[in-house]
Amino acid sequence: MTSEIWTEKYRPKTYEEVAGQEDIVKRVKALTNSMNIPHLMFAGPAGTGKSTLALIVVKDLFGESWRDNYLELNASDERGINIVRDKVKSFARTKSLGNVPFKVIFLDEADALTPEAQQALRRTMENYSSTCRFILSCNYQSKIIDPIQSRCAVFRFKLLEKKDVTKVMKLIAEKEKLEIDEKGFEALYEGSEGDCRRSVNLMQSTAAVSPKITKDLVNTIISEAKPKDIKLVLEYALSGDFEGSKNKLLDVMLKESISGQDVIKSIQKEIWNLTIEPEVKVKLTEKTGEIEFRIVEGSDPFVQLLSLLASFVLAGLGK
Amino acid sequence: MKTWVEKYRPQKFTDIFGQDEAIEKIKTYFEKFPKVKKKALLLGGSPGIGKTTIVHVLAKETGAEIFELNASDLRNKSSMTLKLKPVLEQVSLFNTKKLILVDEADGVSGTEDRGGLSELISLIEKSPYPIICTANDAWGKKVSDLRKKCELIELKEISPAIIKQILKNILEKENKEVTLNVLNKIAINSRGDVRSAINDLEAASSLDNPEEIEIYERNKKEDIFQVMKKIFQEKADEKMLGLFDKVDMPLDEIMLWMEENISKVYSGIELAKAYQRLANADLFKGRIYKQQYWRFLVYENIFTSYGISASKEDEKKGFYKYTKPERILKIWLNNVKHAKRKTIAEKYSKKTHVGMKRIMSEWNEVKNILKNPLVQKELKLEVEEIAYVMKY
Numbered sequence A: 001m002t003s004e005i006w007t008e009k010y011r012p013k014t015y016e017e018v019a020g021q022e023d024i025v026k027r028v029k030a031l032t033n034s035m036n037i038p039h040l041m042f043a044g045p046a047g048t049g050k051s052t053l054a055l056i057v058v059k060d061l062f063g064e065s066w067r068d069n070y071l072e073l074n075a076s077d078e079r080g081i082n083i084v085r086d087k088v089k090s091f092a093r094t095k096s097l098g099n100v101p102f103k104v105i106f107l108d109e110a111d112a113l114t115p116e117a118q119q120a121l122r123r124t125m126e127n128y129s130s131t132c133r134f135i136l137s138c139n140y141q142s143k144i145i146d147p148i149q150s151r152c153a154v155f156r157f158k159l160l161e162k163k164d165v166t167k168v169m170k171l172i173a174e175k176e177k178l179e180i181d182e183k184g185f186e187a188l189y190e191g192s193e194g195d196c197r198r199s200v201n202l203m204q205s206t207a208a209v210s211p212k213i214t215k216d217l218v219n220t221i222i223s224e225a226k227p228k229d230i231k232l233v234l235e236y237a238l239s240g241d242f243e244g245s246k247n248k249l250l251d252v253m254l255k256e257s258i259s260g261q262d263v264i265k266s267i268q269k270e271i272w273n274l275t276i277e278p279e280v281k282v283k284l285t286e287k288t289g290e291i292e293f294r295i296v297e298g299s300d301p302f303v304q305l306l307s308l309l310a311s312f313v314l315a316g317l318g319k
Numbered sequence B: 001m002k003t004w005v006e007k008y009r010p011q012k013f014t015d016i017f018g019q020d021e022a023i024e025k026i027k028t029y030f031e032k033f034p035k036v037k038k039k040a041l042l043l044g045g046s047p048g049i050g051k052t053t054i055v056h057v058l059a060k061e062t063g064a065e066i067f068e069l070n071a072s073d074l075r076n077k078s079s080m081t082l083k084l085k086p087v088l089e090q091v092s093l094f095n096t097k098k099l100i101l102v103d104e105a106d107g108v109s110g111t112e113d114r115g116g117l118s119e120l121i122s123l124i125e126k127s128p129y130p131i132i133c134t135a136n137d138a139w140g141k142k143v144s145d146l147r148k149k150c151e152l153i154e155l156k157e158i159s160p161a162i163i164k165q166i167l168k169n170i171l172e173k174e175n176k177e178v179t180l181n182v183l184n185k186i187a188i189n190s191r192g193d194v195r196s197a198i199n200d201l202e203a204a205s206s207l208d209n210p211e212e213i214e215i216y217e218r219n220k221k222e223d224i225f226q227v228m229k230k231i232f233q234e235k236a237d238e239k240m241l242g243l244f245d246k247v248d249m250p251l252d253e254i255m256l257w258m259e260e261n262i263s264k265v266y267s268g269i270e271l272a273k274a275y276q277r278l279a280n281a282d283l284f285k286g287r288i289y290k291q292q293y294w295r296f297l298v299y300e301n302i303f304t305s306y307g308i309s310a311s312k313e314d315e316k317k318g319f320y321k322y323t324k325p326e327r328i329l330k331i332w333l334n335n336v337k338h339a340k341r342k343t344i345a346e347k348y349s350k351k352t353h354v355g356m357k358r359i360m361s362e363w364n365e366v367k368n369i370l371k372n373p374l375v376q377k378e379l380k381l382e383v384e385e386i387a388y389v390m391k392y
Helices: A022-033 A050-069 A081-093 A115-127 A146-151 A162-175 A182-191 A196-209 A215-225 A230-238 A242-255 A260-273 A278-297 A301-316 B020-032 B051-062 B077-089 B116-126 B144-149 B160-174 B180-189 B194-205 B224-233 B238-246 B251-265 B268-291 B294-309 B327-337 B339-352 B356-361 B363-370 B373-378 B383-391
Strands: A039-043 A070-074 A103-108 A132-138 A152-156 B040-044 B065-069 B098-102 B131-135 B150-154
Touching: A022 A050, A022 A152, A039 A050, A039 A146, A050 A070, A050 A103, A050 A132, A070 A081, A081 A103, A081 A115, A081 A132, A115 A146, A146 A152, A162 A182, A162 A196, A182 A196, A182 A215, A196 A215, A196 B363, A230 A242, A230 A260, A230 A301, A242 A260, A242 A301, A242 B251, A242 B327, A260 A278, A260 A301, A278 A301, A278 B268, A301 B251, A301 B268, B020 B040, B020 B051, B020 B150, B040 B051, B040 B144, B051 B065, B051 B098, B051 B131, B065 B077, B077 B098, B077 B116, B116 B131, B116 B144, B144 B150, B160 B180, B160 B194, B180 B194, B224 B238, B224 B251, B224 B294, B238 B294, B251 B268, B251 B294, B251 B327, B268 B294, B327 B339, B339 B356, B339 B363, B339 B383, B356 B363, B363 B373, B373 B383
Parallel strands: A039 A132, A039 A152, A070 A103, A103 A132, B040 B131, B040 B150, B065 B098, B098 B131
Antiparallel strands: none
């Protein structure tokens, strides 16, 4: 059954179909041919083909019975290593089906695990190494502890080039009978920051409105999708209306269900669009960085954001 | 040997200082009963200012027989009825007056004394005798139903000057002496609580060198509104560091109250400073959890109390309306509203090999896709989930 979700419908099914990443594909394919892969680690930005390649590897290894021999876990969703361990245990207990002597576990977003959890994962990898191979994916290789890195063959995925993403989109556009001009493709690519999966999602979202996709239509969809009110929050604060700014912030965060980290990202970008002195921009950026650090460190995002808004109020007063 | 508090408990109205107004009202009520607007009295006021004493003196002076229920009696519905019913139904042998005192009505426990207060309320309506209740927190939620049935008389806290006079009288009778300095300290630190002042005096006078006595501030419960008023409106003072100990509320919750109300009083630079200090407190809170290093609590406390208070230039006179924190409620309501988003993301996640969290954060980019009926069918969305997708 083909999917109606384009990212699935048009997900590459063979090594040859994978966009970009030629070197990696070649090496991984060679490994798989030997029928005995080591643990693999795919590091790189989102939407560059990590999950796709992992799926291709398992399908190549197990053929039709791939579903019985493959477990997919997402480290940022599965809270705590214990759940991961339990699932791994019950999955690895039974023997693999077919000629391959092991099963494969794909652990997505492995860098979401704390260092402690990673230590536990390392033990798990060792304990089940005879029956299980891990494919780990992460955005940042440096966030994975060394002992795990040294147990894996590491592959660094590059951000896809514009021409690669456009090629993918053009193929889909043709099959889905969409009418998109060059500017439209460009807008889709820019809007998704080089993330191929997001470009395809964005294209399908736009196509849901009209099969004729233009730059303007794409930008309308994008601006709708972005927390547009962040600018308003900042403007309230700069004008000295703290209460208004605070209420708007909570409103935006709740209505759009966006996290404190998403908000701070938008604020950091939005500072450039404000009509304030360059010196003030630098100061506010400094403050924003400090607040982002605190949020990442585990402080209450809302309280921290309020203190950032307070800095904007001060900047508005010229202090 | 009796303690001084017992020994010098007022026996007649003229012994009671600083409550003339309340005494007049209570006398009038008692004389007029049962031709009164409300059939019971509720005496409100902080501890040690004479609520119970006044009622006992009233009984003594009018020759009434007093029946007392206090916090030590179990006051659930059946035991309350058991104790009070006979009193209410029997006519006194010598036809003397009767008076019922329900002491510390707000101390009735919610679980063990279940039904006690509502029973009391129904007794009040039927009672042929005056019922007087006392409560520390006459405006509390616990006694709100009771309050409606009662005439509320609020007793004033006793001024340090009057307390000093009371203490001097006792010293004279005991033939003891303490320095004026100690006397002043006790009077001020008692914060209107005569009972605690007399206890402190007794302790001080028994020492060889009373100067040495460290009269710590009485642990008087303060409510969060008073605390906010002090922090936001009064000049920053080291004493504020102990303020939160007196509030019956965890610090995390106090911080939410602060967050909600800073902007009610402060503006401009003061406001910005105050929020930055609250954020600092929050930073240390996070560090405590992370490192399990509890000394950081000191910083969390200082920033939340003294830090916020010191953000202003001058005292803030006047009345400010403080409100309950609403953020948590709003978040909760929002979570309920968007609960479906999570279940949908879960289904979508299984189909597309993408983490649930990522889908939630890219919701706006995929929601149009989810409006496609074929996609809905493919993901096996339920009716409510489809309704949610179409709406948001």
